[in-house]
Amino acid sequence: MDHPHSAIARRLKRANGHLETIIDMIERGRPCAQIAQQLQAVESAIESAKKALIHDHISHSLERSLKASGAKGQAALRDFKLIAKYL
Secondary structure: OOOOOHHHHHHHHHHHHHHHHHHHHHHOOOOHHHHHHHHHHHHHHHHHHHHHHHHHHHHHHHHHHHOOOHHHHHHHHHHHHHHHOOO
């Protein structure tokens, strides 16, 4: 069975490969507009992966913990507040 974040890791590996291509474009002196466009695509891919990771964390880990009472529930709430600032 795949790790829950396997799809996110694959997405980031593709973005990493794309970034290596962009570095090559810079080294070959490609036009700045083309490079900027490709950088935007990588930035969007990374942002998407980050959001997918956070949403997965919220829906799986925190959902269970927030149902708990006492200190465990409070810890989950603190964790939620900490991670939510990255959305």
